[in-house]
Amino acid sequence: MTKKITVLVCGGGNGAHVTAGLAASRDDIETRVLTTFSDEAERWTNIMKENDLRITVDEGDIKSGESVDFKVKLNCITKDPSKAVPGADVIIFTVPAFAHQSYLEAIEPYIQPNTTIVGMPGQPGFEFQVFDVLKDKAKQCVVMSFESLPWACRIAEFGKFVQILMVKVNLMGCIIRGQSKPSYDPMEAVQRVMGKAPILTQANNYIEPILATKSIIHPPIMYGKWKDWDGKPIEKKPLFYQGLDEEQARYLGGISDELVATAKAIAAQKPEVDLSGVLHLYDWYLRDHKPYIKDTTSLLTVLQTDTAYDGLVHPMKETEDGKFVPDFRYRYLTEDVPNGLVVTKGLAQIAGVPTPFHDEVIAWCQKQLGKDIIVGDELKGKDIGSTRCPQRYGINTMDALVNIM
Known part of the structure; x- marks a missing residue:
């Protein structure tokens, strides 16, 4: 019973x-x-x-x-x-x-x-x-x-x-x-x-889902879309996933590359930690979204043709004249930066993996959020306490990361 x-x-x-x-x-x-x-x-x-x-x-x-x-x-x-x-x-x-x-x-x-x-x-x-x-x-x-x-x-x-x-x-x-x-x-x-x-x-361990997280998807797409925005309202809400362009896909793929590299570096230093479930974002889409994807050529075409994302648009705020501006205080940044991208950056920093894509995206995102999180390529800004990166909790070594008990 x-x-x-x-x-x-x-x-x-x-x-x-x-x-x-x-x-x-x-x-x-x-x-x-x-x-x-x-x-x-x-x-x-x-x-x-x-x-x-x-x-x-x-x-x-x-x-x-x-x-x-x-x-x-x-x-x-x-x-x-x-x-x-x-x-x-x-x-x-x-x-x-x-x-x-x-x-x-x-x-x-x-x-x-x-x-x-x-x-x-x-x-x-x-x-x-x-x-x-x-x-x-x-x-x-x-x-x-x-x-x-x-x-x-x-x-x-x-x-x-x-x-x-x-x-x-x-x-x-x-x-x-x-x-x-x-x-x-x-x-x-x-x-x-x-x-x-x-x-x-x-999962094999608690580290695997962190490096396999999908919380890293929204910030680089937002960055790629709006980093050169001139501040003028636009006529219609742009498609989010299906509106992906080569620049956005480059940042998204680059961050995913860094997660895979981090998994390999941790496994090399700690062979007992099985991180085989950490897939590149492209491979994850092919595994879990395949029935919805029309063109599997690349990460770019995968998201552009993923029918599970039909009609989904960028988070926008409407202006008084009926036009639209991006909403940088939406959860795509307020949640997925401190509880996503900054955490994966923290693991990479402990593993000694360079993360130029993470660094560039986080630097732009923190400006939109009014935060000071990353300084250069290190997580040592005064607002680290508003994130959940391991460094906030005094976890700075591989041994501490693997043995958090």
């Missing part, structure tokens, strides 16, 4: 609605929600007094091909971590990376040994932050981080109705078990929440 577990979902957005709804639909899971944003917990609790949470899966069940539509009741939604955390077996973070620090600080006093802490998505540097905030307590926990949300989803009506638009087939994550000895299988427990899909797979 499967052991009943208690799952705590942190957050109140799209992903939290789906995660909580799926967990609550399982007979062997007790579900709780912790949302510290404003009065969100109170609002959602009041909604649940007279309504159920409805979840629809528009693409249908992976096995049967039939659509899924069900309702659940959430009985514990709170902003008080003292009520939510004690007794929780699995704590799933479904909030943007910028909110991880505050949630970790909120749960820290109540964390118990053998708890599983899951970043979904964790994004690069999640593990560093968990160990920094939870300190010795983290060593008694299981720390897991997945590369993205398991689905594309959206709230149709807060607290009442959330739609799953697309379910990913596979999702890779890492596990750091530390000194923990949970009475349940952590990966099985998270898979139980997800259901049949996506199929969760385990």
Whole structure:
């Protein structure tokens, strides 16, 4: 008989609605929600007094091909971590990376040994932050981080109705078990929440997903597109992926080259660290997006002809006269630079790998963000503390990187 577990979902957005709804639909899971944003917990609790949470899966069940539509009741939604955390077996973070620090600080006093802490998505540097905030307590926990949300989803009506638009087939994550000895299988427990899909797979180690991250895609495309912009509004929003040109593809490919080189350098210095899952971005697209790609000639043609990206445009702000200017405070920079590109640069710096493409893109991005992160080719700016690069946490050597426990 499967052991009943208690799952705590942190957050109140799209992903939290789906995660909580799926967990609550399982007979062997007790579900709780912790949302510290404003009065969100109170609002959602009041909604649940007279309504159920409805979840629809528009693409249908992976096995049967039939659509899924069900309702659940959430009985514990709170902003008080003292009520939510004690007794929780699995704590799933479904909030943007910028909110991880505050949630970790909120749960820290109540964390118990053998708890599983899951970043979904964790994004690069999640593990560093968990160990920094939870300190010795983290060593008694299981720390897991997945590369993205398991689905594309959206709230149709807060607290009442959330739609799953697309379910990913596979999702890779890492596990750091530390000194923990949970009475349940952590990966099985998270898979139980997800259901049949996506199929969760385990990376060889925590470094592999960082160097295989897709958080490095947006910043170089933004840089290549807007580095020479004259500041004048434009008539229409340009396509993001399918509007890629040779200059943008050069930066994107160059950064991916540097990640592959970093993986090779780490493996050469630490042969026990298996980084075989770190693929060049071009090879990753051919593996995971092949059904959507019309021209596989190069990284440039792959993105230009990837139908999964149909219609997706650059993040833009509309001007008073109906024209558009780029939005440099969108998550493509605010999230993917401090919790993506700067983290991979940090690993490369430890491995001794030159990163001219990283350096050039980060230097431009930090100006748009009003930050001082990189100085020349080193991460030593005064705003390092706003990122999750290993250097922020005092991790500066290969031994420290490999043995973060």
